Amino acid sequence: LFSPVEMAPRDPILGLNEAFNADPRAEKVNLGVGVYYDENGKVPLLRAVQAAEEARVAEHAPRTYLPMEGLAPYDQAVQKLLLGADSPLLSSGRLVTAQSIGGTGALKLGADFLYRLAGKRLVAISDPSWENHRSLFETAGYEVVTYPYYDPATHGLNLQGMLQGIEALPEGSVVVLHACCHNPTGVDLSIEQWKQVIEVVRKRNHVPFLDIAYQGFGDNLEDDAAAVRLFAEADLSFVISSSFSKSFSLYGERVGALTLVTGTAEEGERVLSQLKRVIRTNYSNPPTHGAKVVAAVLNNPELYAMWEQELAEMRIRIKQMRKALANRLRAAGVEQDVSFIEKQRGMFSYSGLSREQVDRLAQEFAIYAVGSGRICVAALNNRNIDTVADAIARVMLE
Numbered sequence: 001l002f003s004p005v006e007m008a009p010r011d012p013i014l015g016l017n018e019a020f021n022a023d024p025r026a027e028k029v030n031l032g033v034g035v036y037y038d039e040n041g042k043v044p045l046l047r048a049v050q051a052a053e054e055a056r057v058a059e060h061a062p063r064t065y066l067p068m069e070g071l072a073p074y075d076q077a078v079q080k081l082l083l084g085a086d087s088p089l090l091s092s093g094r095l096v097t098a099q100s101i102g103g104t105g106a107l108k109l110g111a112d113f114l115y116r117l118a119g120k121r122l123v124a125i126s127d128p129s130w131e132n133h134r135s136l137f138e139t140a141g142y143e144v145v146t147y148p149y150y151d152p153a154t155h156g157l158n159l160q161g162m163l164q165g166i167e168a169l170p171e172g173s174v175v176v177l178h179a180c181c182h183n184p185t186g187v188d189l190s191i192e193q194w195k196q197v198i199e200v201v202r203k204r205n206h207v208p209f210l211d212i213a214y215q216g217f218g219d220n221l222e223d224d225a226a227a228v229r230l231f232a233e234a235d236l237s238f239v240i241s242s243s244f245s246k247s248f249s250l251y252g253e254r255v256g257a258l259t260l261v262t263g264t265a266e267e268g269e270r271v272l273s274q275l276k277r278v279i280r281t282n283y284s285n286p287p288t289h290g291a292k293v294v295a296a297v298l299n300n301p302e303l304y305a306m307w308e309q310e311l312a313e314m315r316i317r318i319k320q321m322r323k324a325l326a327n328r329l330r331a332a333g334v335e336q337d338v339s340f341i342e343k344q345r346g347m348f349s350y351s352g353l354s355r356e357q358v359d360r361l362a363q364e365f366a367i368y369a370v371g372s373g374r375i376c377v378a379a380l381n382n383r384n385i386d387t388v389a390d391a392i393a394r395v396m397l398e
């Protein structure tokens with residue numbers, strides 16, 4: 001039965017972790033990760049999460065099934081966080097939200113829904129994008145193409161290319177957009193630029209699929225949701241996949257959500273009924289713990305304030321590390337403009353390092369980064385920043 005099964009291609013990031021783990025050098029640093037580490041190099045357990053968990057354990061509640069679309073107070077809190085507490089959509093009946101198995105699960109549910117129930121077959125993702133976007137949509141049956149996004153010359157956005165690329169797609173294509181803190185480049189759109197994208201999407205009747213996995217890591221919770229809110233104000237129907245993996249540091253609990261912004265309350269009802277079927281035939285219903293914890297925090301003003309503060313601490317620390325890295329590179333004699341490191345947003349920086357430079361960093365300095373040059377700024381801290389900056393400067397200069 002299994003003899004014809006061939007070995008799957010190695011996941012580039014997992015392969016990197018294996019090489020890192022096998023490296024005996026004590027000073028080694030892994031910049032390939034996709035998680036937030038605190039100043040001590042540890043994945044934090046947020047105080048707000050801990051408080052909510054303690055209350056939950058003390059309840060000793062029975063473990064029944066959740067509804068297919070998940071925990072209602074969680075789904076409602078997600079809608080509020082994404083669209084804003086004063087959004088008229090909240091009480092319109094037009095929003096359909098299902099708790100999902102992380103942001104990845106939300107993407108897959110959304111992909112399956114649009115494929116099966118809206119007949120979508122073509123999806124465009126940014127060039128570059130989070131590696132899993134392509135494989136996930138391909139596995140769901142789609143043809144996956146890219147639209148221009150990153151401009152290596154400026155380390156910024158190729159806006160004209162992006163607009164033209166999206167315009168040139170066949171009418172009614174699904175367009176995946178990173179709502180904030182683009183992974184892997186850290187390059188985001190301004191409000192004005194989003195408005196231009198919205199106009200092209202509207203003109204071409206495309207289906208916007210907003211992926212928001214880092215809300216709160218750019219400027220703050222409200223401003224980071226600006227793109228979502230602009231699409232809502234534009235009165236378009238669209239799809240949002242969201243994740244609390246990073247913002248709650250709850251990676252393994254798999255807390256995400258799929259939100260569909262439909263045209264009318266009656267349409268919303270039909271869409272929810274079909275979405276439930278997609279869920280039922282995939283995994284029946286989602287797990288309880290993460291959603292209970294997140295809902296407890298989001299729906300309690302004190303815990304919410306505590307969480308917002310902790311999220312700000314993570315965001316500020318990353319910004320400090322961006323600044324420290326850029327300054328140390330300059331001090332080490334790097335003359336090319338490195339201010340883009342400070343401008344990019346979220347956990348990652350597209351450093352501009354070539355494959356060869358990344359290889360040298362690993363071989364000579366035990367510093368591991370993704371082959372594309374993506375580095376996780378959240379893996380830097382005051383103890384490793386000098387070593388890392390010196391090594392990067394060396395491979396840039398020599």
Ligand code: PMP
Pocket residue numbers: 034101102103104105130178183211212213243244245254255256
């Ligand atoms: N979208 C993007 C852009 C991401 O970077 C990630 C996580 N790396 C996800 C979705 C998936 O999030 P989760 O870990 O919650 O599945």
